[in-house]
Amino acid sequence: MTVQLDTPIDPVEDRKPTRSRRRIPETAVLAAVLLALAIFFSTQSQFYLTPNNLLNILVSASVIGIIAAPGTLLLVAGQFDLSVGSGAAFIGVVMAWGTAQWGIPTGVVLAIVAGLLIGLVNGVAVTVLGINALITTLAMLAILRGLGQVLAGGQTLLLPGFNDLGNARPFFNVPIPVLVFAAVVIITALVMKFTVFGRSMYAIGANPIAARLAGIRTKTAIFGGFLLSGAAVVIGGLILVSQLGAASPNAASGLELSVVTAVILGGASLAGGRGTIVGTLLGVLILGTLNNGLTLMNINSFWQDVARGVLLLAAVGFDQLRLRLTGDK
């Protein structure tokens, strides 16, 4: 019989093996970029390569990292959460406001409730009402920024006595935010690799129709993703407010941009279905290194915004290029 069963004749199929070859070193490329940045900045500033500065990078990257972890989970399922920046600021305001009225424990409880409510509203809007995640969370971004202003009366609220979460160093001189960052990354990595929930998110992102027909509860899973994002916003918001000792409704502006940049830089596809926590971790570290290095070089912080924007464009452009090269959907 002359019919060949497994010869891929279609040219698109033919190109695919090169993709899997290309895919393996993706994190290696990111690691190399990180290393190159580190070497460059260490030649530019004598302070860069000190243990204290490296720890600084981790501390300042930790809030982005904590929120980027569920952000990766969401993007893998083809979803976004752009409300995280104003959400974190809102959580801080709720904490400070609640503490001023009833004390720290109540403030924390209120903050947690507020964060889960944010996740709940986002989740309901996307899964039950069927509103596009981009629009939902963009609207939420504006709503939370406004609510924060209202609650704080347009002022910065002081929050004394809540400094440990953001500043204490209980373990080998490592600050708590870094420890939390590490824990969140590890837990999310395990969830994505070894749980049915994590696998389902990949499947939903790869093909939502097929996921539903394979019996995956797609709405429940996406809802869970938004709840986790809300939980991460609580943690991130509390760390921020603790670091500063005060809650400003204008805090953390542009945080959502950093989170999305880090996640996409880390190799998650806007089209869904691919992305890893290791990649996101490297993306977060590259972003943190860049900010820190530019600061050490005395470059105006406005230019850091420009750099961040360019990085996001480059990351998305790279993603598009990859899609075109591989013919993936």
Added chain:
Amino acid sequence: MSQLTLALRDISKSFGGVEVLHKVNLDALGGEVLALLGENGAGKSTLVKILAGDYVPDGGEVIVDDVSAPSLNPRTARKLGIRMIHQEFQDAGALTVAENISLGRWPTTGGIVSWRNLKRRAVDVLTQLGVDIDPGALVSSLRVGERQVVEIARALADDAKLLILDEPTAALSQQEVDRLFEWVRRLRDRGVCVVYITHRLDEVFELADRVQVLRNGNVALTAPTSDVTRRQLVEAMVGRDIGEVSRPVGAGAGAHGEPMITIDNLHVDNQVAGLSLTVRKGEVVCLYGKLGSGTTQVAEVCFGIRKPTGGTLDIAGTAGFPSAPTAAIRRGVGYLPPDRKREGAFMSRSVVENLSVASWGKLAVGGLFITSGMEKTAYARWSSKLGIKSADPANQQIAQLSGGNQQKVMLARWLERSSNPLVLVEPTRGVDVGARQEIYSAIRALAAEGHAVLVVTSDYEEAVQLSDRVVVMQRGQQVAELDGNDVTAQNLTIAAGG
């Protein structure tokens, strides 16, 4: 109008080291319908893409009107009057018929689009084709067959001299097919050359003046249609002596098991009107009908994708329509969707994930924790049984497998979950001939082991080769039920309305 003669000589083309075309010749003459026949992967689409200037051949010559044309690209091909109508329409649904016909070549007066001329051109072309379509209608509001005509009209308005049709009847009703043929003949009589890609033999004999068969990138046969028989064509396509399609061994033997699907008097909107059928353990029942006859809706109701408007359904002794796929799956139904790429496979994910996805809850520790080791074990349970070939199932994307292997993975997805009954819609669509037979054997074996299998198909050869019994639908009505030796290609096509 001037005619076009286009010849391909010794065309070779490789992709990534795999030779897709090997020294292929093709002659396209004005005033002739040339049928291009071949299995999936035979090289048909690559060949016509070279004809349309989309691909540059590695070797060989393209000769246009006796002059060698070394640099045929999409632009020059367009200028020569070569048009291709793809299976997936490339029209703009949000625009009107008239706008689509003049898409990219708007008639202007003084730089301003002349809507009057635009409409006149559309009316002209549509009249030439003898079609009654409102030029002001939105293309998205048209039926599939009508959209196809709009594409043809567009090519005609463009003064196409060589028209390539890629499996144009795949989504058409019989009536629409007849009309399409009429238009193709009209174009031919006007001197247009039509290259018609198909795998349906009936169409070759009905429409084509000449037929060329490709097999594995080689020309297996070129002849005037009047000089060849059906059997010769099949042999040229498949490359072996194939008998007439035969009934499966032991058909009808398993008809005494307990009923797993019992549908009574099912109504679905205006698409299904009063269908009743029973599928028992141990038998394969085919629900056969042409596209649009309502067969897929029946399958969708069984899997909870579509809501019925009347009737009853009993699955494995439990009455009631499943409210969602999850509910159907819980009641044991396994469902193979008709469009693997869109509804079935997770193309960017691994083979083992694709296979185990429906069973994650069952495989995982505590229903929560899963490793790729567990998935590999699941894969191992079915790979040898179904003959799934994958070099590295845990890491290889399913997109890298052939269509046949992908389909076997889709089937194994439900076997791993011990689903019974199985509802398989077009189980061998996009699968080549060899793998098709393997899938048929696998389905027959599953029935022999006690599965109840409902196969929805629009391919009568599939119904003949696979079924114990066939229920035939036509325009939503159940028109016949055949079993035993009554299941023949002829009986089926007659029952389904030609």
